[in-house]
Amino acid sequence: MKIEENRSLKSFNTFGMDARAKYFSEIRSVEEFRELAGDSRFPDEKKLILGGGSNVLLTGDFDGWVVKNAIPGVTVVSETENKVIVKAGAGEDWHALVMWCIEKNYGGLENLSLIPGLTGAAPIQNIGAYGAEQKDVFYELEAVEIRSCEAVKFSARDCVFGYRDSVFKNKFKGQYLITSVSFKLAKLSSPKTSYRFRTEYGDLRRILDEMKVQALSLKAVSDAICQIRRAKLPDPKELGNAGSFFKNPSISQAQFQALASKYPKMPHYPQPEGTVKVPAGWLIETCGWKGKTVGRAGSHKTQALVLVNYGGAIAQEILELSGAISRSVKEKFAIELSPEVNIV
Numbered sequence: 001m002k003i004e005e006n007r008s009l010k011s012f013n014t015f016g017m018d019a020r021a022k023y024f025s026e027i028r029s030v031e032e033f034r035e036l037a038g039d040s041r042f043p044d045e046k047k048l049i050l051g052g053g054s055n056v057l058l059t060g061d062f063d064g065w066v067v068k069n070a071i072p073g074v075t076v077v078s079e080t081e082n083k084v085i086v087k088a089g090a091g092e093d094w095h096a097l098v099m100w101c102i103e104k105n106y107g108g109l110e111n112l113s114l115i116p117g118l119t120g121a122a123p124i125q126n127i128g129a130y131g132a133e134q135k136d137v138f139y140e141l142e143a144v145e146i147r148s149c150e151a152v153k154f155s156a157r158d159c160v161f162g163y164r165d166s167v168f169k170n171k172f173k174g175q176y177l178i179t180s181v182s183f184k185l186a187k188l189s190s191p192k193t194s195y196r197f198r199t200e201y202g203d204l205r206r207i208l209d210e211m212k213v214q215a216l217s218l219k220a221v222s223d224a225i226c227q228i229r230r231a232k233l234p235d236p237k238e239l240g241n242a243g244s245f246f247k248n249p250s251i252s253q254a255q256f257q258a259l260a261s262k263y264p265k266m267p268h269y270p271q272p273e274g275t276v277k278v279p280a281g282w283l284i285e286t287c288g289w290k291g292k293t294v295g296r297a298g299s300h301k302t303q304a305l306v307l308v309n310y311g312g313a314i315a316q317e318i319l320e321l322s323g324a325i326s327r328s329v330k331e332k333f334a335i336e337l338s339p340e341v342n343i344v
């Protein structure tokens with residue numbers, strides 16, 4: 001356990017931004033965090049918790065203490081005949097956790113296969129994909145308040161999960177270090193379990209048919225999703241990116257009707273509260289940005305919503321591109337895009 005000074009964060013963020021941290025430590029337990037937080041250099045320093053760095057855009061050097069979460073451990077904490085509570089350390093790789101659950105035949109996380117990052121960040125933006133969100137099976141999380149180092153538990157209700165949103169992006173932004181997350185999963189090995197696979201979303205059903213899957217299984221659903229994601233999304237190891245740069249906006253019924261008469265092919269998803277969600281990728285593509293590059297940054301050629309670093313781009317270039325995209329979408333559709341990525 002050590003404190004490094006002036007540490008490059010380039011390998012700790014998937015956008016590949018070459019920012020530096022004034023202080024940097026990797027922590028493997030709550031005790032290590034508490035011990036370091038008590039260091040005389042830290043009380044007044046700004047603090048940034050980093051997981052896999054796959055949902056951040058570092059806009060410059062971080063003038064404070066960067067804590068890289070590496071708290072390990074996956075355990076079954078309790079089980080009944082057909083349910084199991086799995087608790088994972090915040091530093092566990094998310095996809096590895098999903099694979100572990102699939103191997104054990106625990107259902108609930110398979111649609112979230114291959115999402116980059118660590119488990120501790122999953123509740124922060126309530127990660128979601130292919131018709132599922134982590135909140136669907138979230139049980140509780142453990143955290144430490146950064147200022148007081150006090151341990152606290154959060155229930156699903158406390159987390160106020162929303163679409164790519166939670167209390168940790170709002171009221172409690174930057175105030176807690178999440179140390180573990182527990183999920184309540186279905187035991188598919190039990191004859192008492194009736195399980196509904198979620199295969200309605202996007203191309204999933206078609207790919208499962210192409211794969212000639214006879215009987216659905218957690219692994220088959222996960223394999224199909226991995227196949228779609230690998231074909232569609234740039235691998236951050238090859239091309240710096242942080243996934244979807246913007247959230248999908250929701251608009252009023254009235255605005256939707258007006259736009260739909262002009263753009264009858266506009267994809268749309270009515271929401272329970274009466275608004276209509278429109279894919280940001282479609283809006284960006286319709287504005288002509290798909291595959292466009294501006295200097296060393298660009299909108300990806302197969303997924304317009306993903307902004308990429310083609311090599312050596314600085315955060316300012318990504319921000320200028322995202323600003324230009326937002327302005328065109330605003331001009332053409334009168335829709336305001338908001339970033340999904342955390343701008344630090």
Ligand SMILES: Cc1cc2nc3c(=O)[nH]c(=O)nc-3n(C[C@H](O)[C@H](O)[C@H](O)COP(=O)(O)OP(=O)(O)OC[C@H]3O[C@@H](n4cnc5c(N)ncnc54)[C@H](O)[C@@H]3O)c2cc1C
Binds near residue numbers: 056115116126
């Ligand atoms: C190619 C690609 C595809 C993606 N696809 C999806 C997708 O399908 N669905 C989706 O929802 N997301 C997706 N993402 C975004 C990203 O993978 C998720 O948001 C992921 O949960 C981020 O995890 P991380 O560990 O990398 O978090 P980081 O980027 O390190 O951190 C994200 C935010 O959470 C905070 N944070 C991280 N860990 C903790 C902790 N333990 N305690 C307190 N705060 C913490 C950070 O301070 C930061 O504000 C994608 C990203 C990429 C690059």
